[in-house]
Amino acid sequence: MLKTLMLAVLFAVVGNPNADEMRNVIDNAASSPQQGFKVHISVDMEGLAGVVDSSHTSSAGRNYAAARDQMIAEANAAIAAAFEAGASEVVVIDSHGDKTNLQPEKLDRRATLISGGPRPLGMMGGIDESFDAAVFIGYHARASTMDATLDHTYTGQLKHVWINDHELGEAGLNAGVAGQFGVPVVFVSGDLAVTEEVEALIPAVEGVAVKEAIGQTAAHLLHPKESLERIAAGVKAGLVRRAETQPLTFEWPVTLRIEVADAGQADQVMFVPGMERVGARIVEYVAPDFVSAYRMSRLVRLLAQ
Ligand SMILES: [Zn+2]
Incomplete structure (x- = not known):
């Protein structure tokens, strides 16, 4: 999966049309x-x-x-x-x-x-x-x-x-x-x-x-x-x-709370099913795990433009 992703990324970056050559590059680097x-x-x-x-x-x-x-x-x-x-x-x-x-x-x-x-x-x-x-x-x-x-x-x-x-x-x-x-x-x-x-x-x-x-x-x-x-x-x-050094971990489910800059942005974030409004500019979402909460934080960023 990672290698597939890396190939896609490297193609995007250098535009090399030769898949075999690229696979060698990846294998040599890794x-x-x-x-x-x-x-x-x-x-x-x-x-x-x-x-x-x-x-x-x-x-x-x-x-x-x-x-x-x-x-x-x-x-x-x-x-x-x-x-x-x-x-x-x-x-x-x-x-x-x-x-x-x-x-x-x-x-x-x-x-x-x-x-x-x-x-x-x-x-x-x-x-x-x-x-x-x-x-x-x-x-x-x-x-x-x-x-x-x-x-x-x-x-x-x-x-x-x-x-x-x-x-x-x-x-x-x-x-x-x-x-x-x-x-x-x-x-x-x-x-x-x-x-x-x-x-x-x-x-x-x-x-x-x-x-x-x-x-x-x-x-x-x-x-x-x-x-x-x-x-x-x-x-x-x-x-x-x-x-x-310990990995940073949090208890699941994970409660994500975000304060945005103005109430109109929070209005837009409320289009997400399961999102709760806990203040004029504060929204809250409970995610099953950290990565899901992280991805939701990225979505809130996109909606709160
Ligand atoms: Zn940064």
Whole structure:
């Protein structure tokens, strides 16, 4: 299933018409699991070194090209660290915006890439029980966090998201998806706020802060190259300790509660059968398991435009 998906993705990315050649590429990139372990690396942009506002994160922005290069550099630092730590397979997931920011030809060729969307598992595309560890690069704090670079959860329209009364952002939601497949998140990089947010959920996680926010669109920055070294060291340390890091799990059934920006958006979300209105801007849904709750959160995001 994953290989089929990967083929489809790689075709979409490179447009190679030769299926046999492509299968060889995939098989060569994905060595036998007996040789080592398998790592899922999800890469967002808001938490990259040097990034402070939408001039970096919007593809039309003046600083997007530099941020995009840093995105590749941080992904490659994490890939190299994973192989150094003993990984035999690394899958990188482009997790920002339209999810076509990482240029395949610039990525460390030992890794494969999941690119483009929409994808049912969003920023965790491709995750399943075959992975041994998950890594978050360039992540940001959840919506409504003070002094956090570009804090948000999916869009600016979701103000708070709770799972069983725990408030989560993208990092926590993604960690929960990995957790349902038994995969621990061993590393997170971004601003100080997101590393603290994830450390509160997963105490054993290795966190590297590449900046400290001074409000939503200003930050005290570490040099991008210094950041690469710290990310590489952190990914390696997190992967070495992966057996001690617990997957993030929640009790089932899972209660998803979301506060949207205005009542009209909540009206639209109420088209979903089983959705409950618990406030003018707050909706609630009970899902049988975490991944189902996660998928519903993605649907609410689409409806609350
Ligand atoms: Zn994000």
